[in-house]
Amino acid sequence: MDTETLSYIPVRRAYDTRFYEVDWDNLEAGRYTTDHMLICDYSGGQWQQAEIVPFGPFSLPPTALVFHYGQTIFEGMKAFRTVDDRVHIFRVDKHYERLVRTAERMSMPVVSPELFHEGLRRLVELEKNWVPAQAGGALYLRPFQIATDARLSVKVSDTYRFAIVCSPTGSYFSRPVRVKVERSYVRAARGGTGYAKCGGNYGGALYPTELARAEGYDQVLWTDGRDHEYIEESGMMNVFLVIGNSLVTPPLTDTILDGVTRDSLLVLGADLGLRVEERPISVEELRDGLKSRWVSEAFGAGTAAVVSPIRAIGIDGEDYTLPVAGDLGSITCRLKNALDDVRYGRQPDTYGWNNFI
Numbered sequence: 001m002d003t004e005t006l007s008y009i010p011v012r013r014a015y016d017t018r019f020y021e022v023d024w025d026n027l028e029a030g031r032y033t034t035d036h037m038l039i040c041d042y043s044g045g046q047w048q049q050a051e052i053v054p055f056g057p058f059s060l061p062p063t064a065l066v067f068h069y070g071q072t073i074f075e076g077m078k079a080f081r082t083v084d085d086r087v088h089i090f091r092v093d094k095h096y097e098r099l100v101r102t103a104e105r106m107s108m109p110v111v112s113p114e115l116f117h118e119g120l121r122r123l124v125e126l127e128k129n130w131v132p133a134q135a136g137g138a139l140y141l142r143p144f145q146i147a148t149d150a151r152l153s154v155k156v157s158d159t160y161r162f163a164i165v166c167s168p169t170g171s172y173f174s175r176p177v178r179v180k181v182e183r184s185y186v187r188a189a190r191g192g193t194g195y196a197k198c199g200g201n202y203g204g205a206l207y208p209t210e211l212a213r214a215e216g217y218d219q220v221l222w223t224d225g226r227d228h229e230y231i232e233e234s235g236m237m238n239v240f241l242v243i244g245n246s247l248v249t250p251p252l253t254d255t256i257l258d259g260v261t262r263d264s265l266l267v268l269g270a271d272l273g274l275r276v277e278e279r280p281i282s283v284e285e286l287r288d289g290l291k292s293r294w295v296s297e298a299f300g301a302g303t304a305a306v307v308s309p310i311r312a313i314g315i316d317g318e319d320y321t322l323p324v325a326g327d328l329g330s331i332t333c334r335l336k337n338a339l340d341d342v343r344y345g346r347q348p349d350t351y352g353w354n355n356f357i
């Protein structure tokens with residue numbers, strides 16, 4: 001990278017580091033942030049100069065639209081350290097494409113692909129030593145954007161702040177989870193914002209998830225918003241089932257987030273010789289399959305948890321235990337390893353997913 005491109009985003013360095021305050025042997029997801037963040041403001045119909053500055057609070061008027069009307073969007077991706085000690089960001093393009101779709105749905109302007117890529121690259125380069133080397137570790141990257149107009153009325157904001165913060169993580173949700181098929185509450189309806197990564201989708205999911213937790217589950221498995229007949233996705237994860245000899249996941253609609261992990265596993269699953277299917281899965285098919293054990297494995301897939309084996313599924317008050325929950329040699333385990341092999345540089349990156357910095 002030449003100096004001109006590097007100097008495009010000015011850096012104001014932090015005086016101190018919080019690096020030594022981190023319990024590196026016990027990286028709790030989302031707990032720690034690195035020393036710097038990127039910020040870029042939008043006003044007068046254009047993006048202003050982006051900057052990398054010390055991590056710290058924003059100052060916003062209490063009337064900023066983001067606090068009231070939910071114009072807030074985000075992405076979640078990871079930087080990995082490979083076994084030969086190089087650092088890359090996984091599938092940046094795919095995350096950018098999703099940010100563009102999300103921003104459009106929320107009537108927000110979007111930063112250019114150059115700023116997105118270069119901003120991430122520059123920030124991760126600066127925070128390189130924060131990218132964990134341990135198994136399952138990564139530097140979680142959170143680009144987000146908020147509406148900043150000060151106005152107590154519902155309107156599309158004219159000003160925004162885009163920012164990127166980073167958080168070192170270990171492996172998360174590694175033990176097999178219990179999920180509850182949700183038949184009353186709705187995460188997303190046709191024509192709504194389910195396919196977008198906007199704050200409201202997550203705020204609205206908290207209460208049903210708390211109720212499921214009180215019943216002893218870890219997560220809800222959402223069903224379609226109209227009839228609650230088809231399974232959709234789970235928490236911050238897309239859902240996969242192993243049915244017979246096939247790896248099956250619900251097809252993308254406007255109520256399901258187009259997960260980057262989901263897409264990667266479909267590709268790697270086919271490479272492993274599995275039959276991969278994107279098709280609707282009804283709760284009835286799931287129940288019958290669990291009873292007959294034709295459904296042998298189930299797991300969630302997402303950037304944060306990577307692959308999260310499901311141990312039991314609750315349907316209408318009855319719990320069904322999966323015969324296999326991420327055990328060694330299972331399809332869940334083989335898929336997770338295949339993805340990790342690419343990301344940690346143990347296998348060739350055939351699809352050009354690793355964007356080295």
Ligand SMILES: Cc1ncc(COP(=O)(O)O)c(C=O)c1O
Nearest residue numbers: 236237238257259260261302303
């Ligand atoms: C609702 C929802 N579904 C699925 C996913 C998985 O997407 P990805 O694999 O891109 O992280 C996420 C996480 O970002 C999510 O928030």
